[in-house]
Amino acid sequence: MDLRLVFLGTAGAVPTVDRGPSGLLIIRGGERILVDCGEGTQRQLMRSVGLGRIGTVLLTHLHGDHYLGLPGLFKTLSLQGREETLRLFGPPGLEEMLYVAQRMFGRVQFPVDVAEVNGGVAWQGSGYALRTIRTEHGTPSLAWALEEEWRPGRFHPEKAIALGVEPGPHFRLLQMGHSVVLDSGAVVEPEQVMDEPRPGRKIVISGDTRPTGSLVNLARGASVLVHDATFTEVEKARAVETRHSTAREAAETAAAAGVGLLVLTHVSSRHGWRELTSEARALFPRSVLPSDLDHVVVPFPEKGLPERVRAADVEHPRAREDWPEAAKPV
Amino acid sequence: MDLRLVFLGTAGAVPTVDRGPSGLLIIRGGERILVDCGEGTQRQLMRSVGLGRIGTVLLTHLHGDHYLGLPGLFKTLSLQGREETLRLFGPPGLEEMLYVAQRMFGRVQFPVDVAEVNGGVAWQGSGYALRTIRTEHGTPSLAWALEEEWRPGRFHPEKAIALGVEPGPHFRLLQMGHSVVLDSGAVVEPEQVMDEPRPGRKIVISGDTRPTGSLVNLARGASVLVHDATFTEVEKARAVETRHSTAREAAETAAAAGVGLLVLTHVSSRHGWRELTSEARALFPRSVLPSDLDHVVVPFPEKGLPERVRAADVEHPRAREDWPEAAKPV
Numbered sequence: 001m002d003l004r005l006v007f008l009g010t011a012g013a014v015p016t017v018d019r020g021p022s023g024l025l026i027i028r029g030g031e032r033i034l035v036d037c038g039e040g041t042q043r044q045l046m047r048s049v050g051l052g053r054i055g056t057v058l059l060t061h062l063h064g065d066h067y068l069g070l071p072g073l074f075k076t077l078s079l080q081g082r083e084e085t086l087r088l089f090g091p092p093g094l095e096e097m098l099y100v101a102q103r104m105f106g107r108v109q110f111p112v113d114v115a116e117v118n119g120g121v122a123w124q125g126s127g128y129a130l131r132t133i134r135t136e137h138g139t140p141s142l143a144w145a146l147e148e149e150w151r152p153g154r155f156h157p158e159k160a161i162a163l164g165v166e167p168g169p170h171f172r173l174l175q176m177g178h179s180v181v182l183d184s185g186a187v188v189e190p191e192q193v194m195d196e197p198r199p200g201r202k203i204v205i206s207g208d209t210r211p212t213g214s215l216v217n218l219a220r221g222a223s224v225l226v227h228d229a230t231f232t233e234v235e236k237a238r239a240v241e242t243r244h245s246t247a248r249e250a251a252e253t254a255a256a257a258g259v260g261l262l263v264l265t266h267v268s269s270r271h272g273w274r275e276l277t278s279e280a281r282a283l284f285p286r287s288v289l290p291s292d293l294d295h296v297v298v299p300f301p302e303k304g305l306p307e308r309v310r311a312a313d314v315e316h317p318r319a320r321e322d323w324p325e326a327a328k329p330v
Numbered sequence: 331m332d333l334r335l336v337f338l339g340t341a342g343a344v345p346t347v348d349r350g351p352s353g354l355l356i357i358r359g360g361e362r363i364l365v366d367c368g369e370g371t372q373r374q375l376m377r378s379v380g381l382g383r384i385g386t387v388l389l390t391h392l393h394g395d396h397y398l399g400l401p402g403l404f405k406t407l408s409l410q411g412r413e414e415t416l417r418l419f420g421p422p423g424l425e426e427m428l429y430v431a432q433r434m435f436g437r438v439q440f441p442v443d444v445a446e447v448n449g450g451v452a453w454q455g456s457g458y459a460l461r462t463i464r465t466e467h468g469t470p471s472l473a474w475a476l477e478e479e480w481r482p483g484r485f486h487p488e489k490a491i492a493l494g495v496e497p498g499p500h501f502r503l504l505q506m507g508h509s510v511v512l513d514s515g516a517v518v519e520p521e522q523v524m525d526e527p528r529p530g531r532k533i534v535i536s537g538d539t540r541p542t543g544s545l546v547n548l549a550r551g552a553s554v555l556v557h558d559a560t561f562t563e564v565e566k567a568r569a570v571e572t573r574h575s576t577a578r579e580a581a582e583t584a585a586a587a588g589v590g591l592l593v594l595t596h597v598s599s600r601h602g603w604r605e606l607t608s609e610a611r612a613l614f615p616r617s618v619l620p621s622d623l624d625h626v627v628v629p630f631p632e633k634g635l636p637e638r639v640r641a642a643d644v645e646h647p648r649a650r651e652d653w654p655e656a657a658k659p660v
Binding site: 013014015016017020021039040042043046047064065068069071072075076079080097100101103104105106 | 343344345346347350351369370372373376377394395398399401402405406409410427430431433434435436
């Protein structure tokens with residue numbers, strides 16, 4: 001199943017010509033989960049993979065650069081005729097923020113299920129869970145993880161056949177973890193014909209935060225860790241003061257957690273791409289800083305490591321093809 | 331004195347890949363006036379003429395696609411260390427909207443002078459006035475005009491010399507409209523050495539509205555009329571229902587008012603550039619539909635007609651050169 005991240009905005013609190021404020025889309029098969037929604041996120045979606053099919057929005061915290069795109073996105077989805085429920089999770093304060101925001105942008109025409117969360121599994125999807133922990137940003141703030149369920153081990157049909165199992169319904173029962181009784185009376189157990197179960201993939205998004213031990217725990221063994229890297233070590237004091245992380249600190253967390261790829265984000269325009277990545281790579285070589293609209297593809301562990309794909313190399317339908325004819329924008 | 335418009339966003343309520351929500355910058359000499367501020371306006375400014383020197387913001391009405399960029403813009407200006415007062419004018423309801431918005435984006439570090447207006451001259455600048463009238467959009471809504479003062483007529487030094495006036499202070503007095511008494515006792519009046527006063531330029535912005543007679547009056551003789559052209563005549567019923575104008579209706583107002591250039595804006599993605607401009611040009615040939623970041627330059631009437639300049643042809647410093655070193659963004 002395809003699992004990928006689309007980096008919609010990778011700037012810090014102040015956007016630049018090249019980088020928009022925070023926004024990150026997780027695409028898993030036919031599902032889409034938006035993590036944070038800074039100003040302009042709806043157009044970044046239009047420019048890349050389209051607005052459609054977002055089922056869940058996760059907010060890491062309630063600073064404007066992480067949610068000021070929400071009113072416009074909701075309004076556009078509403079004008080497009082969206083009817084499906086949208087799930088929205090964020091830290092305590094979310095409901096009050098929405099109450100205030102709704103006075104600004106009016107009612108939306110589709111249901112929004114809102115939940116303030118503080119840790120634990122916020123949502124159990126089909127084949128994955130969305131888990132959250134508290135972080136340290138001087139305001140209620142969360143890191144998020146998408147954790148896939150374990151997959152059954154690989155099935156070996158040749159072993160089953162050797163044990164006398166006929167291809168067909170018995171194969172299926174074994175793959176689902178059930179024993180089968182053959183006509184001969186012999187019993188074949190799944191363990192005899194299948195490898196060990198394999199872990200799923202895990203994606204962890206730090207949000208804005210100082211390094212924390214609980215984030216290392218959450219990120220342990222993750223395929224991808226997307227981490228606040230607002231500053232370099234030259235501005236360490238400022239990182240401490242503003243409750244952000246340096247690129248080196250992000251790399252320390254990535255190394256301690258043993259992740260497959262570290263993705264730096266929320267970068268200040270004080271620092272160039274080269275400074276940030278070389279600082280992180282000195283400690284954790286598999287570090288990248290994406291440009292806006294770059295993707296990161298996340299294969300199953302046995303298929304390879306996660307990789308950044310530049311926006312220009314992504315093959316994807318443009319936004320406009322996503323508009324249903326009946327719901328063209330006003 | 332340079333007078334130009336920069337089209338920051340020309341989409342209707344729903345932005346597209348190519349067009350952002352409403353935003354328009356008037357540059358007059360060293361002054362900058364922002365008219366409406368949809369989501370993403372700050373980045374459009376960064377991409378074109380920079381964020382600096384905006385003294386005044388005018389809102390036409392309080393629909394989200396016309397002001398949802400304000401919180402982010404204010405926050406960025408605040409982080410940049412802006413200290414100068416910003417003047418903000420809009421229709422009744424503005425103060426309540428700001429009160430609500432401020433709960434979302436927090437305090438800004440520079441003073442904002444807010445005034446709800448309903449018609450008349452909202453601001454008397456140096457050499458120009460900002461005038462507003464009520465329009466018809468189903469919510470309190472305003473059109474705005476920047477009206478330059480009349481300029482003195484052209485001074486003819488050769489006529490003054492022929493009348494015995496010596497170049498120097500007497501020239502200056504005559505140019506300022508005062509009589510001068512020569513050593514001979516003869517009196518020279520300004521009218522003897524100067525042409526008739528000449529009108530200044532006028533720019534009118536309709537905001538979102540149905541056509542109204544008062545808008546024709548406001549736009550009479552304007553150099554440029556920027557007008558709502560959300561739909562074509564094919565969607566006239568929808569224009570009436572949503573209190574917008576068609577391209578033809580915009581052209582009717584432009585023709586009735588005798589303006590120098592009609593600029594169509596707030597266009598729905600239902601309609602292409604060609605449909606909208608050809609509908610307007612059938613009635614009013616000097617009609618254009620700019621792309622985002624295009625400029626319209628507005629010479630004094632005796633120097634020529636206003637012209638659209640494509641973004642690619644504009645020579646202008648990029649945004650980053652505008653950042654003072656001490657106030658680089660976080």
